[in-house]
Amino acid sequence: MNLEALVDCLSSASCAVTQVSTGLIVGMLLFLVTSGLSLIFGVLGIINFTHGAFYMMGAYFAFTAYALTGSFLASMAAGAIGVGLFGMAFERLVMSRVYGRDILMQLLVCYAMILILDDGVKILYGGEYRMMGMPDVFALPPVEIAGGFVPGYYLFMVGVALAAGLVLWLGINRTRLGKIVRALAINPQMVGALGINTTLLYAGVFGLGSLLAGLAGALAAPIRTLTPGMGVSILIESFIVTVIGGMGSIAGAFLAALLIGFTRAFGAIGFPLFVDGLMFALMALVLVVKPSGLLGREAA
Amino acid sequence: MLRVEHLSKSFGGVCASRDVSIDFPTGSLTAIIGPNGAGKTTFFNLISGHVRPDEGRVVFDGADIVGLSSLEVVRRGMARAFQVASLFPSLTVREALTAAVVSHRRGSARVFTRFPVAAAGRQADEIMDLMGLSPKAKVVSANLSHGDQKLLDIGLALAMDPKMLLLDEPTAGMGPEERWRMIGKVHSLWQVTGMTMLFIEHDMDIVFKIAQTIHVLKYGAVLAQGNPEEIRRNKDVIDAYLGTDHRLSETVGEA
Amino acid sequence: MRSGLLSPGLLRDVAFAIAALALLLVLPMAFPAPALRDFLIYFFAYGLLAMSLNLLVGLTGLVSFGHAAYFATGAYAFGLLMQTGRVSIPLAMLAAVGGTALVALVIGAICVRLKEIYFSFITLAFQMFIHSVIVTWVSLTGGDQGLRGGIPRPPILGLDLNDARVLYGACAAVFVLCILAMRQVSQSPFGYTLRMIRDNPARANFLGVDVTAMKLGIFVFAAAMASVGGLILALFVSGAYPEFAFWTTSGEAIFMIMLGGTTIFLGPLVGTLLLQTLNHFVTIYTEHHGLVLGTVILVIVLGLRRGLADVVYDWLQGRRTTRPNTPAGPTPEGAEPAPLPDGALKSRIV
Numbered sequence: 001m002n003l004e005a006l007v008d009c010l011s012s013a014s015c016a017v018t019q020v021s022t023g024l025i026v027g028m029l030l031f032l033v034t035s036g037l038s039l040i041f042g043v044l045g046i047i048n049f050t051h052g053a054f055y056m057m058g059a060y061f062a063f064t065a066y067a068l069t070g071s072f073l074a075s076m077a078a079g080a081i082g083v084g085l086f087g088m089a090f091e092r093l094v095m096s097r098v099y100g101r102d103i104l105m106q107l108l109v110c111y112a113m114i115l116i117l118d119d120g121v122k123i124l125y126g127g128e129y130r131m132m133g134m135p136d137v138f139a140l141p142p143v144e145i146a147g148g149f150v151p152g153y154y155l156f157m158v159g160v161a162l163a164a165g166l167v168l169w170l171g172i173n174r175t176r177l178g179k180i181v182r183a184l185a186i187n188p189q190m191v192g193a194l195g196i197n198t199t200l201l202y203a204g205v206f207g208l209g210s211l212l213a214g215l216a217g218a219l220a221a222p223i224r225t226l227t228p229g230m231g232v233s234i235l236i237e238s239f240i241v242t243v244i245g246g247m248g249s250i251a252g253a254f255l256a257a258l259l260i261g262f263t264r265a266f267g268a269i270g271f272p273l274f275v276d277g278l279m280f281a282l283m284a285l286v287l288v289v290k291p292s293g294l295l296g297r298e299a300a
Numbered sequence: 301m302l303r304v305e306h307l308s309k310s311f312g313g314v315c316a317s318r319d320v321s322i323d324f325p326t327g328s329l330t331a332i333i334g335p336n337g338a339g340k341t342t343f344f345n346l347i348s349g350h351v352r353p354d355e356g357r358v359v360f361d362g363a364d365i366v367g368l369s370s371l372e373v374v375r376r377g378m379a380r381a382f383q384v385a386s387l388f389p390s391l392t393v394r395e396a397l398t399a400a401v402v403s404h405r406r407g408s409a410r411v412f413t414r415f416p417v418a419a420a421g422r423q424a425d426e427i428m429d430l431m432g433l434s435p436k437a438k439v440v441s442a443n444l445s446h447g448d449q450k451l452l453d454i455g456l457a458l459a460m461d462p463k464m465l466l467l468d469e470p471t472a473g474m475g476p477e478e479r480w481r482m483i484g485k486v487h488s489l490w491q492v493t494g495m496t497m498l499f500i501e502h503d504m505d506i507v508f509k510i511a512q513t514i515h516v517l518k519y520g521a522v523l524a525q526g527n528p529e530e531i532r533r534n535k536d537v538i539d540a541y542l543g544t545d546h547r548l549s550e551t552v553g554e555a
Numbered sequence: 556m557r558s559g560l561l562s563p564g565l566l567r568d569v570a571f572a573i574a575a576l577a578l579l580l581v582l583p584m585a586f587p588a589p590a591l592r593d594f595l596i597y598f599f600a601y602g603l604l605a606m607s608l609n610l611l612v613g614l615t616g617l618v619s620f621g622h623a624a625y626f627a628t629g630a631y632a633f634g635l636l637m638q639t640g641r642v643s644i645p646l647a648m649l650a651a652v653g654g655t656a657l658v659a660l661v662i663g664a665i666c667v668r669l670k671e672i673y674f675s676f677i678t679l680a681f682q683m684f685i686h687s688v689i690v691t692w693v694s695l696t697g698g699d700q701g702l703r704g705g706i707p708r709p710p711i712l713g714l715d716l717n718d719a720r721v722l723y724g725a726c727a728a729v730f731v732l733c734i735l736a737m738r739q740v741s742q743s744p745f746g747y748t749l750r751m752i753r754d755n756p757a758r759a760n761f762l763g764v765d766v767t768a769m770k771l772g773i774f775v776f777a778a779a780m781a782s783v784g785g786l787i788l789a790l791f792v793s794g795a796y797p798e799f800a801f802w803t804t805s806g807e808a809i810f811m812i813m814l815g816g817t818t819i820f821l822g823p824l825v826g827t828l829l830l831q832t833l834n835h836f837v838t839i840y841t842e843h844h845g846l847v848l849g850t851v852i853l854v855i856v857l858g859l860r861r862g863l864a865d866v867v868y869d870w871l872q873g874r875r876t877t878r879p880n881t882p883a884g885p886t887p888e889g890a891e892p893a894p895l896p897d898g899a900l901k902s903r904i905v
Binding site: 348370371374375379380382386387388389390391395396398399400402403404407408409410411412413414415416417420456459460 | 562564565739740742743744745746747748750751753754755757758759760761762763764765768769772
């Protein structure tokens with residue numbers, strides 16, 4: 001516990017700005033992962049435990065694409081779209097077979113998939129850490145904001161995450177397809193009876209959720225070290241975000257993701273050993289005080 | 301035994317219960333009838349603590365029970381059976397009833413004895429006798445016939461030694477013959493135990509045959525109340541059930 | 556029918572337990588290979604993990620994905636206590652089990668209020684929290700490297716646990732005793748109350764069952780039993796490692812009960828045996844353990860669709876009326892849980 005360091009940091013503009021920007025990008029990555037998780041749960045009623053592994057795949061896909069083409073845009077596309085397609089295939093070939101069965105079976109299938117993906121990455125890339133490095137496009141001097149310095153890439157990341165969140169929100173709340181998807185969440189039989197291909201829709205929603213995880217992975221690739229087990233920690237954090245924000249609420253996920261991001265960023269200075277504890281304490285508090293989450297409706 | 305006063309409840313603007321005041325004397329057998337969507341099941345949910353009313357009092361056995369959880373309401377002696385039999389699919393009839401009796405005797409947390417506990421088992425056997433389920437004692441609940449499932453559902457409520465029993469459509473989903481058998485059971489149960497009983501029913505013949513008092517609900521409010529004879533002649537009730545068209549055809553017929 | 560502690564059921568179970576213990580004690584004498592003894596001690600440890608998890612999954616319908624947390628808590632608490640050099644083994648065992656129960660009480664109080672899948676992922680989250688505590692608190696736990704320095708084995712009642720045969724015998728006795736305790740719980744009124752909760756929690760509540768308290772009770776008991784498995788392992792390998800608390804350990808435990816089936820009381824032990832044998836051979840032939848195990852799970856879950864033991868059980872029951880073999884699955888028609896209040900649509904919102 002080092003509260004002095006925390007106070008010092010908060011009173012120095014450069015430190016505060018650095019930590020805020022760190023908190024923001026952590027929060028944005030979490031927001032992308034969580035909104036995908038939440039979307040899949042909201043429509044299909046299952047928790048995709050492989051979501052963290054999809055994030056990992058996004059990062060590795062981006063890493064490979066960047067190594068091959070040297071284009072950052074290509075790396076992002078590979079991460080997001082590659083994982084999106086993989087997610088669709090996974091839903092069709094595996095997940096769809098355990099719908100309506102024991103939760104036990106759903107858990108097992110996801111567990112198996114994580115084992116396979118983690119090991120697959122180990123076989124293809126080796127078990128050690130990998131670095132993608134900052135793409136040339138962003139080899140710029142950091143931007144000065146209020147006396148602190150923020151890497152240009154951070155601003156880009158925040159922009160992409162916000163845009164993705166906005167598109168998702170508009171897509172669900174303002175389009176015809178979004179309306180169908182919302183109806184699917186409530187009454188799939190009725191949607192099917194209206195002549196809409198629900199099978200395709202389920203796969204599409206699962207793919208879209210996976211795509212968000214892949215996008216987060218691709219965005220994280222330049223600033224994170226890549227390891228085969230990197231998916232698990234973000235999965236757990238996105239669970240915490242889901243609980244705090246409220247299951248199924250995109251706005252709640254956004255709020256909670258930022259909260260966790262800042263907790264991580266400032267906690268790392270104030271009480272470096274107790275950051276995880278703090279996140280869990282926050283989650284426990286929300287569960288006790290408002291079990292449905294900050295912005296969630298009735299708990300599922 | 302039970303008195304409700306000015307009970308009101310709305311779900312998002314839809315008024316499911318509107319200023320309902322009814323008195324159920326000890327030992328009475330009362331029917332609640334009304335067209336679909338009249339708020340009969342909501343009424344049950346309100347008095348059994350499943351749903352909290354917006355306004356009004358529910359006085360059971362001398363105490364206001366509004367705000368108590370359904371668990372506390374059960375422990376005070378008001379048990380209910382469900383419209384769709386709500387059972388424990390993997391337990392046998394005897395196991396389910398014994399477990400229910402054990403629960404009522406606050407023995408659910410015992411770990412040092414073996415199930416079934418003898419005393420609870422005896423009471424379960426009595427309930428099986430009463431409901432005519434003894435031959436099915438060893439049948440798994442999920443494999444029972446529809447009628448037997450409904451009987452077991454009532455049996456589970458009886459395991460609570462209730463002072464008052466609420467039956468939500470005991471004859472739902474049954475053929476005509478089965479209905480009469482079921483209602484015969486209910487009637488004899490009332491005669492044997494002397495419990496205060498309240499039931500929801502669709503079938504008018506059944507209601508008029510066995511109920512002492514009838515309350516008619518429509519759009520969440522009490523439309524009429526009285527004994528079967530009074531209800532049978534009540535114009536509002538006839539309208540509610542058969543629509544005004546019916547009266548038209550009646551007048552045409554008379555003309 | 557007689558009841559109480561001397562009921563025929565209990566006497567039969569005790570007789571069975573004594574016979575099983577005798578068999579376990581004779582086995583290494585008949586086949587005196589140390590490898591068999593080691594294999595069996597691992598089997599005791601993971602067997603207790605799987606059996607205790609099944610009290611939650613099979614008996615109560617609570618699918619915990621974080622059960623290994625208590626396995627690890629037991630192992631670490633026991634190891635740390637023994638390393639102080641001031642406690643005897645039985646006392647350290649009791650303290651480790653009690654301490655784990657306390658941890659489970661706090662975590663369980665939060666988790667058991669949650670429904671189904673929510674419960675699964677919060678238990679997983681708390682498990683990873685315990686894992687992160689173990690990894691971060693290096694000064695106490697040794698972090699990544701695990702609890703080092705060995706766990707001393709002072710003699711109990713003149714028995715020298717450093718003798719591999721004595722150690723094996725002690726572990727076997729503890730194992731059988733725990734299985735017997737779990738059997739008693741599952742056959743007690745409490746056990747049947749849990750079956751009610753598994754089948755239909757809403758109705759159980761209407762019958763006066765305090766569902767939350769009952770769930771918490773079994774959660775704590777199952778955690779305590781898992782901690783015994785953990786401390787057996789810690790005693791045997793003379794250390795404790797963060798992998799005990801890693802999510803994959805919980806995943807394996809879930810696979811064990813799926814393999815063995817949730818219907819039969821001892822099913823999870825069959826699963827433990829199968830998975831352990833599989834692991835044994837996989838690690839000999841390949842380093843890609845995850846890939847192989849993952850594929851095997853997919854094939855079994857998607858191909859066979861249920862546990863091997865369930866298949867055998869159904870085959871044996873053949874013409875007799877069977878009980879539904881997936882208690883946690885959708886309830887059969889006409890036996891749905893209590894109806895919702897009028898007009899309440901259980902909707903999921905995007």
